[in-house]
Structures are given as C-alpha cells and as structure tokens.
Amino acid sequence: MFDVATEWFSAHKLFSSVILIAAYLLLRWMSNRFLRGEDEFVNEERRRLLSYVRNGLVLLLVLGLAMVWAPALRVFALSITAFLVALVLATKELILCVTGGLLRTAAGAFSVGDWIRVGQHRGEVVDQSFLSVTLQELEAGPHSHEFTGRTITLPNSLFLSTPAINEHFYKRYVYHPVEITLQEGDDPMATARLMERTMAEAAADSEEVARRYAALIRREAGVAMPPINPTARLTTSAEGRTRITVTGFLPTGEVDRIEKAVMEATVTELYRGREARAAQKLAAAAQPVPDRATPPATP
Template structure:
C-alpha cells in the first residue's frame, strides 16, 4: 500500500521525477562508457568516438526528457512571456516608434542641427535632436516673413516616420521671394507699372547682387538644377474675378525679403495713385 503511495507521489512530483530521470540517464551513460573503455579494439580512436557519441546522446535524451516532463509548465510560461511581451510593446509603442524615428533621422541624414526644415505643417530651425524628440525654433514661413515666432516646438521622432520632411536650409540665407499685388481693373497701364517696379526691385537688390549670384550658382551646382535668380522678375496676370495682378519675385537675403517687399508695395501704390490722379486731372 505504501509502495503505491510513494510511486504515485514520485510520478506526480515533476521535480523528483526529473531528478530520477536525469540520474537514470547518467547511470546508463556511465555504464556504457565503462563498457566501451574495457572493450578491446584494434582501432585506437574507435572507443573515443563511441564514448563521444554516447555523451551526446545522453545529453540530448536528458534535454528532451526534461522538456517532455515540464511541457505543460513550459507552454504556460511561453504564453505568459508572449503576453508580457505583447503588453510591453503596446505600453511602449510610442517610445519604440520614437526610437525608430531617431534611427531613420540618423541613417537618412535628412537634416542636422541648425538646418531649417518643414515637418508636416511645422516650420523651424533644428536646435536639438535626441533618441525621443527633436526641438525646433518655430519660423513663420507660410506668410513669407521668415521670422522666428519665439515658440519652441518639441516634435516626437515618430512624426518623422509618418510626415514628409523638407529641408529648407537653402532658403536660410537667400530666398526667391514672391508676392502678388491685386488691384481693381481701372484705366491704369500695368505695363508702365511693370517696368518701373522691375527697375525698383533690381535697385533694392543691387547692394547684395554679387553675393546673391555666387549663392545662386552654388545652389544650382549643389542641386543640379536651374533655379530663379539673381535678377528680379515682374509678371502681369488677372485673377479669377478679373482683377489685375502683378507678381513680383526677387532673390535676396532672407532677412531682407519682407523689408524689400514692403518698399516695392509702397512704390507700386505711389505710382498707381500718381497715374490715377494724373488721369483725373487730364479729364
């Protein structure tokens, strides 16, 4: 009766069963090795090969037996580990994406510290970039003022994986700045205004014309394309509502773009009203 209880306990206790199983395999391996060593043979290395094979088979048998004994626990452990890994990935998904974004930035070299970039709808100068985020000093480019707003944007690096990144570093020093002046269709000869405004635009850009030419040539050589500049251009057109439009484009230092634009608008308005007043006087 007691023997049955002890046998049932040994078979149910996987720890004791594992110890017994390993002990039996080790004893069998020892017995086989002992017999092989005592067996005479004409080949010197033949017993050594058999002993090595016996050791490998014993190790494999022990490993396989332990796995089979603890199979249910190992299956539960594997499920627990898988569930833990899934939960960990879900909890740290944003951080993992940020790390991947940092790797993407480092490998593509899309920008470096000090560059002007556009990410989605955000414009700014890169001041810091680490494994999780990138800091930008926001720049007002959409309204073409090219001025710092005083705000700092902290963008998670995963944004670089889902948004297009544009390097605007070529407009950091010089820019092809365009703006449009729209007027009602009146008895004013826009062609006369075009020539006068073109002269004014070239006059305002004259002080930095030499540097603009060198920078323009540098950009064309680096990009391998032909770009606007350094001479100014004036183009006449009409809007969808039939109003007269004059489009002025200048190649100038970025920090001077807004100032020159304002001067040209002032000149245009003065010329416009001079023509209108002279027309009224004649009539």
C-alpha cells in the same frame, strides 16, 4: 584586469548602475559647461556639437546598463516573455519614436540649424534626440521668415508618415514674390517695369553674393535655378483685374525691407497716375458743351 572589472560590475549591478548614471550626469554637465560657457547666445556649430555629445552620452549609458544587466535578464528571459510583449505594446509610441529617429539619422534629412517644414509646422532645428526634434517656430506661410518666439517639439514617429521638407538653402537667400493688383486704367507694363527696377535697386548691395549662393545651390543640389534677377509675371484675379507678381532672389533678412520699398514706390506711382486721370476727367467735365439746338445764324 578587464575580466576582473567586468565580473565585479556584473556582481554589483545596482551599484554599477548608480555609477553609470552618475558618470553620465557628470559628463553631460561638463559638456554643457564647456560648450556653452558663460555666453547667453550659443551659435549653430556649438548647438550641433552639443546635440551630438548629448546623444552619444545617452547611447553609452544605454549600452552600459545593458551590459551590466544582461546576465540577469538572460536568466529570466523565458519567464518574462509575456511581460516583454505587454511592454512592447505599452511602449509602442516610444519604439516608433526611436525608429523614426534612426530613419531620420540614416537618411540625413536635416541637422541642427536647418530650416524644415513638417506638415503644418515650420521652423529652425535647435535640438534633436532619439525621441524628438525641437524647432524654433517660424511664421506660417512659405514666404514668412520671422520667428514667432515659440518652440515646437515634434516626436520622431511623425517622420515615419510625414515628409520633412528641408529649407536649408533658403535660410540665407530665398525666392520671394511681391504682388499687387491693379485697378482699371492702370498701366500694367509700366507698373511691372517699376517693380522690377525698384526691387533690383533695393537688392543691389547683395547681388554678387546672391549669384554665388545660387551657383552653390545649383552645384550641390544638381538642379537648374530660376533667374535671380527680379522677374515680373502678369495674371488676372477672380474679379478680372490684372495682378502683377515680381519675384527675386533676396537675402532672407532683408525681405521685409525690400518688399516695403517696392510696395511704397509702386503705390505712390499708381496713386499719382490715378490722381492725374481724375484731374483730366474733371477738366473735361468742366468744359462748356456747345448748344446744338440753336441753328446757326443765316446772313
């Protein structure tokens, strides 16, 4: 029966192709309907499964069409050699995209839901196919963690020449620096201790989770992790001013809140210190200066 079905499909190539394409469209619609449902938001697991199903259906369609048309193509193989060469040259970019997709899949560089950076582009992978990868764009800069609302479609050929940096581990927790430059007269050590203390207090609720997550990264990546507690580092700016950078292992979604708390506490304390120094200078300037030109009275 299988041989009879194969011969029938081979004899009716056009009709068989229509059936295969119709089956592909029906199965794709059913998978989208089943996995997406009526929900407005599709979680990461279902997006990943939907991407796998869609790519698998495309592969089955290509294999089916190749099996249907293979006998006819073998007959004209010699006569269309020149045409195939021209076709390869014309579809060079598509071939590079497919090759880049195979390289990406074989290397396991990333999957749906990961945060990646490719060249100047950075975002969360929301879909991937044999030809392209779609990103939900993140703001520019390695320490930005907010989405811009735009999507980026990258051809897979880009992965043949540009490294893809996977930021999967930093999707939930990230080493984030908070930096401030002091003026003359400010106490750098007291300011550094204040910034460390404020950051630790603002992130106290997530400290235990941060320790477990850092241990997970250390175990899976096999690398030593920097300390997760807020750590201050003192440098100088181009103008010779003291610059303090405090880095902590913070929840990605809480970075803006924690940074705001640290900056508000630090700026408030620095402003108070500067006001106190200015008041002391005014008080010193207001004191009368003894007249040294008048000689003391002699008895």
